[in-house]
Amino acid sequence: EAQVTQNPRYLITVTGKKLTVTCSQNMNHEYMSWYRQDPGLGLRQIYYSMNVEVTDKGDVPEGYKVSRKEKRNFPLILESPSPNQTSLYFCASSPGVLPNQPQHFGDGTRLSIL
Amino acid sequence: AQSVAQPEDQVNVAEGNPLTVKCTYSVSGNPYLFWYVQYPNRGLQFLLKYITGDNLVKGSYGFEAEFNKSQTSFHLKKPSALVSDSALYFCAVRNNAGNMLTFGGGTRLMVKP
Numbered sequence: 001e002a003q004v005t006q007n008p009r010y011l012i013t014v015t016g017k018k019l020t021v022t023c024s025q026n027m028n029h030e031y032m033s034w035y036r037q038d039p040g041l042g043l044r045q046i047y048y049s050m051n052v053e054v055t056d057k058g059d060v061p062e063g064y065k066v067s068r069k070e071k072r073n074f075p076l077i078l079e080s081p082s083p084n085q086t087s088l089y090f091c092a093s094s095p096g097v098l099p100n101q102p103q104h105f106g107d108g109t110r111l112s113i114l
Numbered sequence: 115a116q117s118v119a120q121p122e123d124q125v126n127v128a129e130g131n132p133l134t135v136k137c138t139y140s141v142s143g144n145p146y147l148f149w150y151v152q153y154p155n156r157g158l159q160f161l162l163k164y165i166t167g168d169n170l171v172k173g174s175y176g177f178e179a180e181f182n183k184s185q186t187s188f189h190l191k192k193p194s195a196l197v198s199d200s201a202l203y204f205c206a207v208r209n210n211a212g213n214m215l216t217f218g219g220g221t222r223l224m225v226k227p
Contacts, residue, residue: 097212105157
């Protein structure tokens with residue numbers, strides 16, 4: 001089954017403790033992206049990757065890192081999490097960067113930073 | 115910079131009645147517009163998209179959307195709502211370079227029996 005898989009689905013942690021949220025897709029997609037969802041703000045793009053070893057900032061990149069060493073994986077790294085990063089996070093992918101391509105989303109990761 | 119506005123936080127409609135969820139956008143160049151739906155504890159699911167051509171776009175689950183270039187709108191519609199349509203709906207625009215997808219704030223649709 002074609003899917004985008006995120007882990008963990010839920011995480012409660014403390015300020016300053018490094019964490020990584022993994023994202024993997026099995027569709028051989030070139031484009032991958034991370035979003036955070038906050039009430040009333042919709043989804044905001046954190047980082048995206050147009051291909052292996054190519055990453056770039058989205059609208060809200062502060063406090064986050066990403067890497068794209070393999071086509072299928074696009075982990076989101078919070079080096080020193082803070083409470084304002086408490087949010088619902090989504091990973092998404094699309095075959096390429098053609099603007100008419102819809103993105104496929106994972107089921108989300110709910111992070112709580114205490 | 116591109117932007118999307120969904121002016122209603124919530125839309126309430128009775129089952130069997132038509133529904134409309136509103137969306138307006140701002141983007142440079144051609145608009146590539148999408149509607150997604152989110153059910154509880156799930157990711158976003160693609161409903162439909164507008165690229166070029168017919169201003170009325172048909173999508174999944176009986177939904178359709180009307181594109182209006184002069185009003186820069188892309189409203190989501192369905193002729194007869196179902197209780198199972200209750201969910202959070204997002205309008206989005208992808209830029210011409212394809213690297214950025216910008217979402218509206220979302221509209222919660224409540225369909226009552």
